[in-house]
Amino acid sequence: ERLKAEVLAAFARREPLRDLPNTNLHRDGREVLLETTGLPILGPEGQLLGYRGVDRDVTERAAAAATLRESEQRFQAVFLSSPVAILIIRPEDGRIIDANPAFGALFGFAAEDLVGRTSIELGLWSSLEAREAVVGQLRRDRRVRDLEGRFVAKSGEGMTLLLSAETIRLGEQTLHLAMFQDLRGRIRAEEDRRRLEHELSHLQRMESIGRLAGGVSHDMNNVLSAIMAVASLVKIRHRDHAEIVKNAETILQAGLRGRDLVKGLTDFARKDLQDAASLDLNALVRQEADLLE
Secondary structure, three states, rough: OHHHHEEEEEEEHHHEEEEEEEEEEEOOOEEEEEEEEEEEEOOOOEEEEEEEEEEEOOHHHHHHHHHHHHHHHHHHHHHHOOOOEEEOOOOOOOEEEEHHHHHHHHHHHHHHOOOOOOOHHHHHHHHHHHHHHHHHHHHHOEEEEEEEEEEOOOOOOOOEEEEHHHEEEOOOEEEEEEEEEEHHHHHHHHHHHHHHHHHHHHHHHHHHHHHHHHHHHHHHHHHHHHHHHHHHHHHHHOOOOOHHHHHHHHHHHHHHHHHHHHHHHHHHHHHHOOOOOOOOOOHHHHHHHHOOH
């Protein structure tokens, strides 16, 4: 109806028709889109006798335009919903023409703070030399893949990010598409992994020491028990000789100390400190002094 009204209005005003789109049915049954251009044919008294002109088949061009619009709509949907921070940059002057919400969230900028400004003006790069290297590679190779770099958020916080960039065509423009992935979570996970590996290695060493100490402690306790038994027997048999009794007591104390050391080693290897007790350091020093006399 709209097309019909436009044509009748042109007829009434005796106006030419210029690129008037109209859909027609081809003889094979398919619809074709035509653009009609024509000039009015007027009689001697100015009456409209008809039109002469040409019809141009623009079906394929219209289909390509529709496909392009759909592609741009899909791109826009992905751009806005992507969890990856994305910038669209004009290569001629490096100015940002669009940024998705994920970029604003990562760097702490509102959209209006970004559009029309450059990454240098915003202070996004921690190193301008690194920026120049990336721009040079992008111009030379038309892409950058998984480049780890340091960037700066609006708050001044430094961030380690993974940068990828592409040269794209969007409509009639050639643009740069830059994508940033936050590596801080991955770096923390790697640090946690190394810490856990270190702890596991420590536990394995302690387990080996525990097994060794467990085997040695049994034999050591047998030896110490024999020494202490002999020392006790010497004390009884020579109870009237103060010097012998004192030496035997020293041997007994050394045996008890040795037994405690064996138990302490086993407990340390097993990380078992259930029998932990306070230590009288003065008494320990006196005992060790007796052993050295």
